[in-house]
Amino acid sequence: xxxxxxxxxxxxxxxxxxxxxxxxxxxxxxxxxxxxxxxxxxxxxxxxxxxxxxxxxxxxxxxxxxxxxxxxxxxxxxxxxxxxxxxxxxxxxxxxxxxxxxxxxxxxxxxxxxxxxxxxxxxxxxxxxxxxxxxxxxxxxxxxxxxxxxxxxxxxxxxxxxxxxxxxxxxxxxxxxxxxxxxxxxxxxxxxxxxxxxxxxxxxxxxxxxxxxxxxxxxxxxxxxxxxxxxxxxxxxxxxxxxxxxxxxxxxxxxxxxxxxxxxxxxxxxxxxxxxxxxxxxxxxxxxxxxxxxxxxxxxxxxxxxxxxxxxxxxxxxxxxxxxxxxxxxxxxxxxxxxxxxxxxxxx
Amino acid sequence: xxxxxxxxxxxxxxxxxxxxxxxxxxxxxxxxxxxxxxxxxxxxxxxxxxxxxxxxxxxxxxxxxxxxxxxxxxxxxxxxxxxxxxxxxxxxxxxxxxxxxxxxxxxxxxxxxxxxxxxxxxxxxxxxxxxxxxxxxxxxxxxxxxxxxxxxxxxxxxxxxxxxxxxxxxxxxxxxxxxxxxxxxxxxxxxxxxxxxxxxxxxxxxxxxxxxxxxxxxxxxxxxxxxxxxxxxxxxxxxxxxxxxxxxxxxxxxxxxxxxxxxxxxxxxxxxxxxxxxxxxxxxxxxxxxxxxxxxxxxxxxxxxxxxxxxxxxxxxxxxxxxxxxxxxxxxxxxxxxxxxxxxxxxxxxxxxxxxxxxx
Numbered sequence: 051x052x053x054x055x056x057x058x059x060x061x062x063x064x065x066x067x068x069x070x071x072x073x074x075x076x077x078x079x080x081x082x083x084x085x086x087x088x089x090x091x092x093x094x095x096x097x098x099x100x101x102x103x104x105x106x107x108x109x110x111x112x113x114x115x116x117x118x119x120x121x122x123x124x125x126x127x128x129x130x131x132x133x134x135x136x137x138x139x140x141x142x143x144x145x146x147x148x149x150x151x152x153x154x155x156x157x158x159x160x161x162x163x164x165x166x167x168x169x170x171x172x173x174x175x176x177x178x179x180x181x182x183x184x185x186x187x188x189x190x191x192x193x194x195x196x197x198x199x200x201x202x203x204x205x206x207x208x209x210x211x212x213x214x215x216x217x218x219x220x221x222x223x224x225x226x227x228x229x230x231x232x233x234x235x236x237x238x239x240x241x242x243x244x245x246x247x248x249x250x251x252x253x254x255x256x257x258x259x260x261x262x263x264x265x266x267x268x269x270x271x272x273x274x275x276x277x278x279x280x281x282x283x284x285x286x287x288x289x290x291x292x293x294x295x296x297x298x299x300x301x302x303x304x305x306x307x308x309x310x311x312x313x314x315x316x317x318x319x320x321x322x323x324x325x326x327x328x329x330x331x332x333x334x335x336x337x338x339x340x341x342x343x344x345x346x347x348x349x350x351x352x353x354x355x356x357x358x359x360x361x362x363x364x365x366x367x368x369x370x371x372x373x374x375x376x377x378x379x380x381x382x383x384x385x386x387x388x389x390x391x392x393x394x395x396x397x398x
Numbered sequence: 399x400x401x402x403x404x405x406x407x408x409x410x411x412x413x414x415x416x417x418x419x420x421x422x423x424x425x426x427x428x429x430x431x432x433x434x435x436x437x438x439x440x441x442x443x444x445x446x447x448x449x450x451x452x453x454x455x456x457x458x459x460x461x462x463x464x465x466x467x468x469x470x471x472x473x474x475x476x477x478x479x480x481x482x483x484x485x486x487x488x489x490x491x492x493x494x495x496x497x498x499x500x501x502x503x504x505x506x507x508x509x510x511x512x513x514x515x516x517x518x519x520x521x522x523x524x525x526x527x528x529x530x531x532x533x534x535x536x537x538x539x540x541x542x543x544x545x546x547x548x549x550x551x552x553x554x555x556x557x558x559x560x561x562x563x564x565x566x567x568x569x570x571x572x573x574x575x576x577x578x579x580x581x582x583x584x585x586x587x588x589x590x591x592x593x594x595x596x597x598x599x600x601x602x603x604x605x606x607x608x609x610x611x612x613x614x615x616x617x618x619x620x621x622x623x624x625x626x627x628x629x630x631x632x633x634x635x636x637x638x639x640x641x642x643x644x645x646x647x648x649x650x651x652x653x654x655x656x657x658x659x660x661x662x663x664x665x666x667x668x669x670x671x672x673x674x675x676x677x678x679x680x681x682x683x684x685x686x687x688x689x690x691x692x693x694x695x696x697x698x699x700x701x702x703x704x705x706x707x708x709x710x711x712x713x714x715x716x717x718x719x720x721x722x723x724x725x726x727x728x729x730x731x732x733x734x735x736x737x738x739x740x741x742x743x744x745x746x747x748x749x750x751x752x753x754x755x756x757x758x
Contacts, residue, residue: 288481288483290479290480290481290483291483291485293450293470293477293479293483294477294479294483294484294485294544295485295496296449296450296469296470296471297448297450297470297471297475297476297477297497298471298496298497298500298544298548299471299497299500299501300471300496300497300500301471301500304500308496309485312487313486313487
C-alpha cells in the first residue's frame with residue numbers, strides 16, 4: 051500500500067510535469083525538515099577530528115590506520131599510485147614538504163618516498179560511539195534526564211488540570227466580565243517571556259524556590275494558549291450534554307470530571323504534546339533559576355559542554371541527539387492526535 | 399409523581415420578553431402538552447420548570463413547595479432532550495446509571511433499576527454499546543430510559559420525537575402513551591406538532607408569543623377554541639376562515655358566499671352593537687360538496703389531494719379567499735371545476751375583530 055502511495059500520479063499511468071513538480075516540492079520539504087536532523091545524528095557519531103574536517107562529509111568517515119612494529123602511534127593508510135602505474139596501500143610515517151615518507155605495512159623496514167599528490171587517504175566508516183558512552187559516564191546525564199522528566203511530566207499534568215478548569219469556566223459558565231477575563235488571558239500571549247523574566251524571578255526568589263524544580267514547573271503552568279485551545283474545544287460540546295448532566299443530579303465537579311474532560315480528550319492530547327515539547331526544550335527560564343548542577347535539566351546540562359574557551363562539539367552533538375529522542379518518540383506516538391485535535395479545535 | 403404549579407412566570411432575555419406571565423396548574427399524574435408555533439416560549443417555559451433557566455419573576459412550586467430558587471439538580475425532575483443528549487463516551491448502561499450514581503444508590507440497586515428500565519424499553523441487548531452505535535429510535539429509548547430509571551417527580555420532554563422519521567415517530571408516540579399509562583407519572587411534553595399534542599395529552603396548553611392562549615382537553619380545544627389562534631392551530635388541515643359581516647342576531651353574510659347564513663344555534667349574539675367585522679371559522683371536515691343550485695359557497699378547485707381514505711380539495715372562493723375541504727375519496731371534483739359547498743351550521747365558529755370566539 052505504501053509503495054502504491056508513492057507511485058501515485060495525477061493521471062494514472064503517466065508522469066506529468068505536475069507530478070514532477072509536486073514530488074520535487076515535497077522532496078525539498080523533506081530535505082529542509084530532515085536534513086538538519088540527519089546531519090546532527092550523523093555528526094554526533096563523528097570523531098572530533100572528523101567534525102573539524104574541511105570540506106565536511108555527511109557520513110562519519112575516518113582515515114584508516116594501521117599499527118606497524120617499530121612505530122608507537124598507529125600510522126595512516128594511503129592508496130598510492132606508484133611511478134610504474136601500480137597502486138599500493140602504504141602507511142605514512144611522516145610528511146616533509148611536498149614529499150611523504152611511507153612504508154608498506156608488510157615490509158616496515160623499507161621507506162618509500164612519495165609525492166603527496168600521488169597519495170589518497172583510505173577512509174572508512176567509523177562510528178564514534180564514545181561520544182555517547184563517555185559523557186554518559188562522566189556527565190550526570192541520568193540526573194539531568196530525570197530532572198527534565200520530572201519537570202516535563204509534573205508541569206504537563208498541572209498545566210492540563212489548571213488550564214482545563216479555566217477553560218471550563220470560560221466555556222460553560224455565564225458570568226459578568228467573562229469576555230474581559232478571556233481577553234486578559236489571551237492578552238498575556240502578547241507579553242514575551244523576556245519581559246516577565248525578572249519580575250517572575252523576583253517572585254520565585256521571594257518564595258525561596260530557587261534551585262528547586264518547582265521554580266521551573268510552577269511559573270509556566272497556566273498557559274494562555276492552553277486555556278484558549280481547550281475553551282474553543284469545549285464550546286463545541288453540545289450544551290444539552292451539560293444540562294442533561296445537571297438534570298441527572300451531577301455536581302459541577304462531576305460534570306467537569308466525568309462529562310467535559312473525557313469529551314475534551316483530543317484537545318487535551320494536543321495540549322499535552324505542546325506542553326511536553328515546551329517543557330522539555332525550555333532553556334531560558336531554567337537557566338535563570340537553576341544554578342546548582344544537581345537540579346539542572348538536560349537543556350541546561352547541555353549548555354555545560356559549551357565552554358567559554360572551547361566547545362566539545364562531539365559530546366554536545368551526541369547529547370543533543372539524546373535530548374531530542376524522547377520528544378521525537380512522543381511525537382511518533384501522539385501525532386495523530388495533533389492533526390485530529392487541532393483540526394477539531396479549529397486552530398491551525 | 400407530583401403536581402406542579404406555576405404563578406406569574408415571566409422570562410426576559412435582555413429586552414426580549416419570552417414569557418409574559420404564565421399561570422398553570424398541573425395535577426398529579428397528568429400528561430400535559432405545551433404546543434405552539436416556534437418562538438412561542440414553550441421550550442423556555444419547560445426549561446424554567448426544569449431549573450435550567452431562572453425565571454425573571456414568578457414562582458414554580460412542586461407539590462406545593464416553592465422550588466423557584468433551587469437548581470436543576472435539586473428539583474428531582476428528569477428531562478428528555480430533543481437532541482437526546484446522551485453522553486457519547488459512556489455505554490448505554492453507564493448513561494442510564496449516571497444519575498443513579500449521582501444519587502449515591504448502592505451498586506445492586508443501580509443494577510436492578512437499570513435492568514428493569516432496559517427491559518421495559520427493550521434495551522437489554524444494547525447495554526454495552528456506545529450511543530454512537532445505536533439507531534435514532536434506540537437512542538431515543540435510552541434517553542427515555544435515563545429519565546424513567548430515576549423515578550422522577552415530573553418527566554419533562556422537549557420535542558423528543560422531532561429527530562425521528564415519520565414512521566418511528568408514530569411508533570414512539572404510542573410507546574410514550576403506553577409508558578404513561580404504565581408508570582403513571584406526571585409528564586410535561588413540549589411539541590410544535592399538534593397531532594402529537596392531540597394524541598398524547600390529557601390537557602393541552604396552547605402557547606403563543608409568551609402567553610397561554612387556552613388550556614383544555616384535546617377535544618375541548620378542537621370543539622371550542624376560545625380564539626382564532628387556537629382554532630387555527632389545532633386541527634389538521636387547519637381551519638378555514640372566511641370574512642363576514644353581521645346581519646342581525648345570529649345572521650351573518652359571508653364574503654364570497656351566497657346570501658345570509660343563519661347561525662342562531664351556535665352564535666346568537668352577532669347583533670351586538672359595534673361588533674365590527676367578523677370571521678367565520680369552518681374546519682375542512684365540516685364542509686360538504688353538494689349538487690345544488692343554491693349552495694352556501696361556490697368554490698373553484700385548485701388542487702385535489704387523494705389520500706385514499708379521504709380527499710382534500712383546495713380551492714378559492716369568488717373573492718379569492720382560500721378554502722380547504724375534506725371530501726369522500728371518490729369525489730368526482732376536478733381541477734378548475736366550480737363546485738357548490740354546504741356548511742355544517744352546527745360546527746361553525748364565529749370570531750370577532752380581535753379574534754375572540756363569539757357565542758357558545
